[in-house]
Amino acid sequence: MLGDRRYIYFVAGIVIIVIAATLAVRQLSAERKELKLLKEQRKEMLGLKDEFLSLRQRVAAVEGKKNLTNVQGIVQAVDEVFSSAGMKDKLKTVKSAGKREVKEGFEEEADISVEKVNMNEMVNIFYRIENAPMILTIRKATIKKSFENPELLNISLVLSFLKQK
Numbered sequence: 310m311l312g313d314r315r316y317i318y319f320v321a322g323i324v325i326i327v328i329a330a331t332l333a334v335r336q337l338s339a340e341r342k343e344l345k346l347l348k349e350q351r352k353e354m355l356g357l358k359d360e361f362l363s364l365r366q367r368v369a370a371v372e373g374k375k376n377l378t379n380v381q382g383i384v385q386a387v388d389e390v391f392s393s394a395g396m397k398d399k400l401k402t403v404k405s406a407g408k409r410e411v412k413e414g415f416e417e418e419a420d421i422s423v424e425k426v427n428m429n430e431m432v433n434i435f436y437r438i439e440n441a442p443m444i445l446t447i448r449k450a451t452i453k454k455s456f457e458n459p460e461l462l463n464i465s466l467v468l469s470f471l472k473q474k
């Protein structure tokens with residue numbers, strides 16, 4: 310009888326150890342899945358953080374441009390951009406296309422025609438517009454080859470200038 314009890318205790322002990330080990334393996338598996346999910350969420354949040362910081366820098370740059378200059382209108386802004394690029398003689402026409410009130414202030418548009426520029430000058434113009442110390446936006450750009458010299462370009466732009474109230 311004593312031998313049967315020892316055998317039952319031994320088997321019961323093994324069963325308890327197997328059950329405990331099974332529960333521990335399940336718990337470990339669940340923890341690994343949760344860890345994997347948390348790592349993925351962390352990676353996504355780091356990506357969102359980087360995107361947020363980039364957007365915040367871009368917004369700060371645009372906000373900073375609002376206060377940098379005391380340009381009164383689109384014609385003066387275009388004149389300043391082309392003068393700083395040394396291409397005022399290439400600028401053929403600047404036609405004001407109207408002014409409207411928007412949430413942030415006043416937006417003024419102009420149709421601009423630039424003739425006989427080479428590729429480098431065109432890139433320089435776009436760079437100067439993009440990095441102007443005011444809020445200038447290219448709404449539309451049309452680039453055509455010049456009839457007289459196919460290596461030169463004629464550019465038609467619709468520029469928008471935003472001035473704070």
